[in-house]
Amino acid sequence: MYAARFDGLFEQGRDAVLTGAGQRQVPPVDGGNRWVMSVVLRPDAATARRIEDVTRGAMAVAGGEHWPTGKADSAHFTLRALENHRASVPDGDARVSRYIEALRTASSTVGPVRLTLSGLTLTPGCVMLCAEPPDDAIERLYDAYGAALGEDGRLEAGFDRNIWYSTLVHFTSPLADPQAVVQWVGERRHLALGEVDCRHAELVVHRFNGSRMVMQALDAVSLSRRP
Known part of the structure; x- marks a missing residue:
């Protein structure tokens, strides 16, 4: 099921990249619908280094002007998007408190989340690392x-988050050699990077540091305790 979805993405991405119809990332703006406040799962340190190594290879083919989102300090798997981009989040923010309380409630019923890193794929705007859950924990x-959030989950109400992934490179300009990017990703479509055990869920905002997007954690909840 997941493999078929990622294959479909690769075909979409290949066609868009080769015809010059790819998407371009720009730094987010306050109130925008990109780089929104989210709950994410981060890989362990060893897996993050492996992801960064692959990201380095992808950047060498795509070009240094793009965003290496898969660097070890920013690699992540998005669990849920919560609200549009906020340039500033004050201490004691009421919505943040509700998001975290709902996350504590949800995490108490699940335990650790595992993901199998099964290869790369291409979209019109990025190179992705594919993740396939070996069980139904995620x-x-x-x-x-979603149930614990109630009305606070409105941003993804009706949205079907049916794949899990970590973006390695976001494209910010036309690719110098689109064919090389398609070939490089295609050759790694089934690159096995092992299994990651995610033991924390973090509420984060995204910030542009001048050369890429980085994450600022607002709070975190442990997933290590089994219910």
């Missing part, structure tokens, strides 16, 4: 979090 966490 889906149960997603559903439980």
